[in-house]
Structures are given as structure tokens and as C-alpha cells.
Amino acid sequence: MFRPLALIFSLVSLAPTLFATQLDPSHHLIISIRDQKLMLLQNGAKVATYPISTSKFGLGDFWGRMTTPLGYLAVAKKIGDHAPAGAVFRNRRFTGEILAPNAPGRDPVITRILWLRGLEGQNAHAFRRCIYIHGTPEEKRIGRPASYGCIRMKSSDIAALYNQVPLGAIVQIVPDGLPKVSKAVPAPSVDTLMALSEKTKNQDQLGSARRTDKATPLLNKRASIAQNSPRA
Numbered sequence: 484m485f486r487p488l489a490l491i492f493s494l495v496s497l498a499p500t501l502f503a504t505q506l507d508p509s510h511h512l513i514i515s516i517r518d519q520k521l522m523l524l525q526n527g528a529k530v531a532t533y534p535i536s537t538s539k540f541g542l543g544d545f546w547g548r549m550t551t552p553l554g555y556l557a558v559a560k561k562i563g564d565h566a567p568a569g570a571v572f573r574n575r576r577f578t579g580e581i582l583a584p585n586a587p588g589r590d591p592v593i594t595r596i597l598w599l600r601g602l603e604g605q606n607a608h609a610f611r612r613c614i615y616i617h618g619t620p621e622e623k624r625i626g627r628p629a630s631y632g633c634i635r636m637k638s639s640d641i642a643a644l645y646n647q648v649p650l651g652a653i654v655q656i657v658p659d660g661l662p663k664v665s666k667a668v669p670a671p672s673v674d675t676l677m678a679l680s681e682k683t684k685n686q687d688q689l690g691s692a693r694r695t696d697k698a699t700p701l702l703n704k705r706a707s708i709a710q711n712s713p714r715a
Contacts, residue, residue, distance in 0.1 A: 552606035594618030
């Protein structure tokens with residue numbers, strides 16, 4: 484069941500005791516087991532949705548069972564900055580090997596890693612179990628449970644998600660479908676904001692010049708009257 488953001492903020496208040504990294508509730512990932520999809524929210528609005536693959540062994544946080552945990556987690560570490568798509572990682576280190584999508588007979592962790600830490604009792608072992616959101620070469624299996632506990636994504640999708648998600652982002656894994664959330668309105672670019680700022684500045688300067696032009700004849704008239712008036 485999708486639980487409200489109030490619980491997220493209660494978890495944030497417990498962050499010093501639960502989590503070394505500052506939690507960031509403005510970035511919220513919801514992973515649906517039923518839909519096999521991941522939704523990225525920013526400030527409560529939907530930014531993107533990606534197909535994923537969770538464990539083929541079911542749900543839970545059990546040692547040795549290779550299951551996907553449920554509940555609230557957070558992004559504890561990000562690994563793979565600037566690595567090429569298809570970069571193979573072993574023990575979270577780039578081996579130098581690069582795999583193409585659906586490379587036969589291969590199923591390593593590739594491209595990027597978002598390492599998750601559990602925030603609840605039901606997922607307390609997630610970090611030590613090495614539960615990741617990561618890229619996979621087995622892209623043909625994305626969209627149905629096929630992993631060994633982690634959340635798999637296509638290389639292009641995990642690279643895009645990685646760039647949008649900071650450390651401390653909240654991750655919620657739910658058994659149900661994704662909630663209906665309005666799509667975010669894209670923020671204006673820096674260039675757009677600078678152009679608007681420059682336009683406003685020019686309008687202010689033009690308005691000031693016009694006010695000065697209108698005021699000059701009136702000031703001259705007042706000065707003329709003052710010169711011709713008898714002094715007391």
C-alpha cells in the first residue's frame with residue numbers, strides 16, 4: 484500500500500540515528516512490484532517513470548534468499564560517475580569491461596549503482612545485503628521479476644535516473660501499483676531565467692527614462708514660475 488509523505492518526514496526526523504547521509508524527501512522514488520515500474524517524484528510531482536525488474540525469488544529482507552525488500556529505504560551511495568554505458572562492476576569497482584545490451588551468457592552489475600539502506604525494521608539488512616538499483620545487460624527481461632534481489636534497469640534509464648537522484652533520496656518499494664500523480668511542469672532553464680531577468684532590467688530602465696522625460700518639462704515650468712514670482 485502507498486503510504487503518505489507524512490511517514491517520510493517522520494523518518495527524516497530520525498535520520499541522525501538511522502542514516503549517516505542527510506535524507507532528502509524532495510526526491511522520492513516509488514518502486515511498484517506489481518507494475519514492475521519505478522516512478523521518480525520531485526517535490527511531489529512526477530518527473531519520470533521507468534520499467535524495472537525486481538527479484539524472481541519474491542519479497543523480503545532475508546539473508547541468503549535473494550529477495551527484494553519492501554518499505555522505505557534511501558540512497559546511501561552512488562557509484563559509477565562518468566562510467567560508460569555497459570561498464571561492468573565487480574564489488575562496486577569498474578573492471579574495464581563494457582557489455583552491450585543482452586550480451587549472451589552475462590549478468591553482471593553494469594553502468595551505475597544506487598546502493599540502498601533500509602530505514603525500517605522490515606528492510607534493515609538491505610545495505611549489508613547489497614540491495615542496489617543498477618543497470619543490467621539483460622534488458623530483454625526488464626518488465627518482469629528476474630533479479631536476485633536488486634532493482635534492475637536498462638543502462639540508459641539508470642544513467643538518466645542517477646543524474647536526477649541525490650544521496651539521501653527516499654526510495655519506497657511497494658507491492659501494489661504506482662499511485663496516480665500529476666506530471667511536473669518543467670522548470671525554466673537558466674538561459675530562460677537570465678533572459679527574463681535582462682528583459683525586466685531593460686523595461687525598468689526604459690520606464691525610468693520615460694518618467695524622467697515627462698518630469699523635465701514640469702520641472703522647467705515650475706522653475707520659470709519661481710523666477711517670475713515676487714519675493715516675500
